[in-house]
Amino acid sequence: MVNENIATIVRARRLVRKTAKFSSESVYSFFGSIGLAAQRTGETLLWILKGKISLKDTVSQMVEMGWRSFPIIFLTSFFTGMVLALQMGSSTANLFNEPVYVGMIVGFSLVLELGPVLTAVVVAGRIGAAITAEIGTMKVTEQLDALYTLGTNPIKYLAVPRFVACILMLPLLTAMANIIGIYGGLIVTVTTWDVPSGVYWNDILSFMTAGTFFHGFIKSFFFAFIIVSVACHKGFSTEGGAEGVGKATTSSVMISLVMILVSDYFLSAVLVALGVK
């Protein structure tokens, strides 16, 4: 009995020591990773400020990120606009016996929140994952080392074009998503709720200002920054073969999604405080 108790105490002490060691290692690793991400992003921005941007590579990335993302952005925003109009029409019909302010609610919801956030989520899943997987695969197959030996800085060659392309294309995709979503809402409002299109547009244009548009547009720049910084950092930090690439890609998408949703609140708070709404 005494021996059993001693064994339990020894096991418990080992577990506490192990847990403490694991926690301190995790904290070091967490802050180390943030520092490294900041350093890489800083280096990328420095290359951009120096004007060391390959036009050919940047345009090719813009086509990949913008043009090839357009079909999925079209589908998601169009149906989001449609479902918003359907739900808002139904709710207001229940409350006021007729669907009112559908255009205004669809417009505000899309332009302020759903347009920028949904577009960023889709781009994080499609482009963020692709960036991490591509750079990560290059890392584990020594292609990044090969770039160094051929006199090329991997951050300048790989991160800079992707960074510039993402920062330019995400706001553009967001603006398109807003317009497409509003048209999706229009179709449902006119066909399902028999509201004339003039009333729908009047709802939107009477209540929305340029500030409303800029509120979402400004947020999309920050979301692009988050997606591409996380994706490149995770790619450059990949280790451990195919399994490592998989883990880095999953981690990249998850971190981007969480950061987009968390930062959305704080960005919105700041923009509202500044009167951009």
Place this chain on the structure above:
Amino acid sequence: MIKVQDLSKQFGSKRVLRNVNLEVNDGETVVIIGASGTGKSIMLKNIVGLIKPTSGAIYVDGVDITKCSSNDLHESQKKMGYVFQEAALFDSLTIEENVAFGLRTLTNLGEDEIINRVAHCLEMVGLENVEDLKPSELSGGMKKRAGIARAIAYQPKYILYDEPTTGLDPIMTDVISDLIISLRKHLKITSIAVTHDMKSAYKIADRIMMLYKGEVIFNGTPEETRKTDNAVVRQFVEGSSRGPIETDRTFKEMEKI
């Protein structure tokens, strides 16, 4: 000349290289042998500037690349070609673009001259009609040769080979060995090769150096290597599972079982 002086490299608490010294004269081919995990590839990566050593110095034509400015390091990199173990060709580029990569980044050659140089280098390594193919469309041996073509394209003074024959069939191994000899003969290239393949090592080396537990335990000509009494070297070159290297591994425990 490449001179490595008291080179040490440590990862965390693990010391991979301990006070390694090496001199490679111009036009010479030095082969580094040693069991897996003894720091051979780490040493090559230190020499090319991919890894910073913990202590020691690496002189490339008199310039210490461990302490020089980034411009001087860039100049040293221009003098060196690196052939990676798995070729490390860029997946997204064609073979022609891969071979031309160093020419575009490290030289001021015109596009016509680059195309001619690429064709010449591919011909030298025995690759034809592969210019427009992607690396994934090539066999292992072809990838290795394309990797060598990329490394020699900008005519470096030194080439570092990281296990150039690993994973190849015996005939292709001999082809690569002949290619390394031919490059030294025709282009006067100074080479350092890391390999496990003793047949290839004897064929291409002017000198053979053995790394064991991060230290240089042998440095001599191929003939001296064949005749050495050093038990560790003998065991390695003969490929025997019994000997001093064995005792450092888990064989003793296996015998107990």
